[in-house]
Each structure stands twice: as structure tokens, then as C-alpha cells.
Amino acid sequence: MTDRIFDTPEAAEAAFYEAFSRIDADLMTAVWGDGDTTLCIHPGGGLLRGKAAVMQSWREIFSGSEPPLIEHRFIDGFATDGLTVRLVEERIRPRNKPPEAANRVLATNVYKRESGSWRLVEHHASLPLVDRGSDAAGKERQLH
Amino acid sequence: MTDRIFDTPEAAEAAFYEAFSRIDADLMTAVWGDGDTTLCIHPGGGLLRGKAAVMQSWREIFSGSEPPLIEHRFIDGFATDGLTVRLVEERIRPRNKPPEAANRVLATNVYKRESGSWRLVEHHASLPLVDRGSDAAGKERQLH
Numbered sequence: 001m002t003d004r005i006f007d008t009p010e011a012a013e014a015a016f017y018e019a020f021s022r023i024d025a026d027l028m029t030a031v032w033g034d035g036d037t038t039l040c041i042h043p044g045g046g047l048l049r050g051k052a053a054v055m056q057s058w059r060e061i062f063s064g065s066e067p068p069l070i071e072h073r074f075i076d077g078f079a080t081d082g083l084t085v086r087l088v089e090e091r092i093r094p095r096n097k098p099p100e101a102a103n104r105v106l107a108t109n110v111y112k113r114e115s116g117s118w119r120l121v122e123h124h125a126s127l128p129l130v131d132r133g134s135d136a137a138g139k140e141r142q143l144h
Numbered sequence: 145m146t147d148r149i150f151d152t153p154e155a156a157e158a159a160f161y162e163a164f165s166r167i168d169a170d171l172m173t174a175v176w177g178d179g180d181t182t183l184c185i186h187p188g189g190g191l192l193r194g195k196a197a198v199m200q201s202w203r204e205i206f207s208g209s210e211p212p213l214i215e216h217r218f219i220d221g222f223a224t225d226g227l228t229v230r231l232v233e234e235r236i237r238p239r240n241k242p243p244e245a246a247n248r249v250l251a252t253n254v255y256k257r258e259s260g261s262w263r264l265v266e267h268h269a270s271l272p273l274v275d276r277g278s279d280a281a282g283k284e285r286q287l288h
Contacts, residue, residue, distance in 0.1 A: 037220050039231055041250055044273040047219065047231070075191065076181050078256055078265060083224040085254050085266065087183055087191070106185055108252050108268045110229050112222055121222060122229065124252045126270035129188040 004030040009084040009111035012118040013072075016109070017090075021070040023062035029055055033112055033119035043105050043127040069093050071102075082113045090125070104128060148174040153228040153255035156262040157216075160253070161234075165214045167206035173199055177256055177263035187249050187271040213237050215246075226257045234269070248272060 004027075006012035012031055019027035032038055032051055040048040040057060048054045070092050077086040086109045093102035110122035148171075150156035156175055163171035176182055176195055184192040184201060192198045214236050221230040230253045237246035254266035 037222065039220060041270060041272075044270075046272040047233075047250055049220065076183060076193065078181070078227055078254060080224045080227040083222055083227050083229070085227070085229060087266065087268075089191075106191055106268070108254075108266065110222060110252075122231065122252065124231075124250070124268055124270070126185060126188075126268070128185075128190040 005117040006031070006119070007117075009079070009086065009118045012111050012120055013074075013086060013088070013109060016120055016123075017070055017072050021067055023065055023067050025055070025059050025062055028058050028062075031120050033114055033121040035114070035121070037121060039110075039122040039124070041124045041126075043103075043125045066095060069095050069102075084111045084118070085109070086111070149261040150175070150263070151261075153223070153230060153262045156255050156264055157218075157230060157232070157253060160264055160267075161214055161216050165211055167209055167211050169199070169203055169206055172202050172206075175264050177258055177265040179258070179265070181265060183254075183266040183268070185268045185270075187247075187269045210239060213239050213246075228255045228262070229253070230255070 006015060015027055016031045018024070019031055032054060034051055036050050038049070038051045038054050040054040042057065048057050070090060073089045075087045075089055077084065088107045088109055090105040090107055091102040092105060093099070105125050105127055107123060107125040109120060111118045112121045150159060159171055160175045162168070163175055176198060178195055180194050182193070182195045182198050184198040186201065192201050214234060217233045219231045219233055221228065232251045232253055234249040234251055235246040236249060237243070249269050249271055251267060251269040253264060255262045256265045
């Protein structure tokens with residue numbers, strides 16, 4: 001599974017959310033880059049560094065969980081030949097909950113081309129404490 | 145001030161934290177990219193998009209504030225010719241508070257080369273709700 005090739009950052013991103021929504025650890029492993037510079041910050045969480053730590057966290061998230069319903073929407077990003085940054089809005093909820101029960105998460109996903117495939121090398125997710133509704137743009141109260 | 149040139153992502157980052165710690169809106173304006181694809185997520189905040197919204201938020205943060213004490217530490221990152229991603233740990237506190245009172249923030253800073261200068265184009269900051277101390281690496285409890 002880990003030799004799966006993702007020809008574009010978009011393909012890697014689709015596989016990331018597919019793995020998350022299917023709680024598929026093998027596909028999740030294939031999506032992430034193999035280097036030590038593999039960075040993951042779950043909402044409200046600290047920094048996980050290195051593929052082993054990152055994958056352990058996903059196995060714990062998947063363990064005993066029902067597959068969640070996840071919608072994701074690309075907001076904006078930056079791309080060069082070998083590095084792409086994509087800011088995504090995620091809406092995550094249990095399958096037995098209505099859409100309004102979804103947690104809205106903002107995630108910066110960084111993809112790098114490594115050995116002929118795009119891989120996810122950083123996922124930085126955060127929960128906006130103030131949610132002004134479905135439009136992620138616009139001014140919201142700041143905590144800085 | 146906005147025609148200031150930053151030869152490297154590191155120079156732009158140093159200016160960003162200098163502007164923040166001096167509450168210097170002119171320098172902050174110079175650091176940020178001018179495009180509509182200018183993205184800022186303050187800790188616990190929603191998405192701010194476009195330079196006008198981003199700079200308005202910084203002016204509000206700076207307004208009536210005393211300059212804070214900010215330490216920042218580069219953790220890891222990714223770089224190509226025209227795009228650089230830097231994960232940074234920030235420690236922010238009022239000048240009259242001891243170091244242990246600092247808020248620890250994890251920030252993904254994205255820099256892009258535009259018209260001969262590196263500019264900050266995305267700042268995604270979050271507060272780890274669980275802080276295991278000064279080492280930002282390692283496994284921490286997840287909220288996903």
C-alpha cells in the first residue's frame with residue numbers, strides 16, 4: 001500500500017480524506033511522507049514529528065471509532081514544482097449526527113513530491129473557537 | 145515601508161516577529177504579501193483572507209497593547225525555490241509576566257517570493273491545549 005503513487009497534491013489530498021473517513025490506516029500510511037520531517041498537529045493538539053509518531057496518532061484516532069462523515073473544501077493555497085500548500089475547511093461529524101453537529105476545522109496541508117509521488121508532509125489543523133457560520137472567510141474575533 | 149525587501153524567508157520571518165514584538169504595523173504591512181491569497185489564522189480564530197482583513201486584525205491586536213515579549217524557535221520546514229514553509233514555536237507573554245506565564249503557540253508560516261522579495265503569505269497559529277513542557281516534539285493527547 002505504501003508504494004501507491006499520487007500524481008498530484010490533489011490526489012494525495014483526496015486519499016488523505018478517504019483514509020480518514022474510512023479509518024483506513026494502510027491508505028493513511030501511503031499518503032504521508034516517509035521522512036523525519038513529517039509534521040502533524042491535530043486540533044488542540046501538540047506537535048507530532050516523524051512518520052512513526054504521526055501514524056501512531058492516526059491508529060489511536062481510528063481505534064474503536066466508527067468511520068466519521070467528513071466533508072472537505074479547498075479554500076486557497078500556494079504551489080510550486082515540488083511543494084504545495086493547501087488550506088482546507090473540514091467538517092467532521094459522527095454518522096448518526098446531523099450536519100449542524102459537525103466540527104469545523106481549518107487545516108493547512110503541505111504536500112511534497114518525493115520519489116515520484118506527492119505525499120502529505122504536514123497537516124496543521126485547528127478548531128476556530130468562534131464560528132460565524134459556513135463562510136470560512138471574513139473577520140472573526142481573535143485570541144492573540 | 146512596504147517596499148522593504150526581504151532576501152530570504154528567514155529575513156521575512158525575523159521581521160514578522162520584530163513587528164509583532166514592537167507592535168509595529170508598518171513593518172507588519174511590509175512583511176505580508178499583497179495578494180488576495182493572504183491567509184491568517186490567529187490562535188483559536190477563524191480564517192482571515194486578503195491583506196486588508198489580515199492587517200486590520202493586526203492593527204486591532206496592536207491597538208492599546210503593550211509590546212509583548214515573544215520568543216520564537218524554528219522547528220522544521222520545507223523549502224523550494226519560490227515557496228517555503230516554516231513550523232515555528234512561539235512563546236508570547238506580557239512584559240511584566242514571568243517566562244512560565246507565556247502562551248505557547250505553534251505556527252505554520254508560509255513564505256512566497258513575490259517581485260524580488262520574500263513575503264509572508266500564510267500564518268496558521270494554534271494553541272496546544274495540552275502542553276507537555278518546552279519540547280514541542282513528542283506525542284500528546286489528541287482531540288480529533
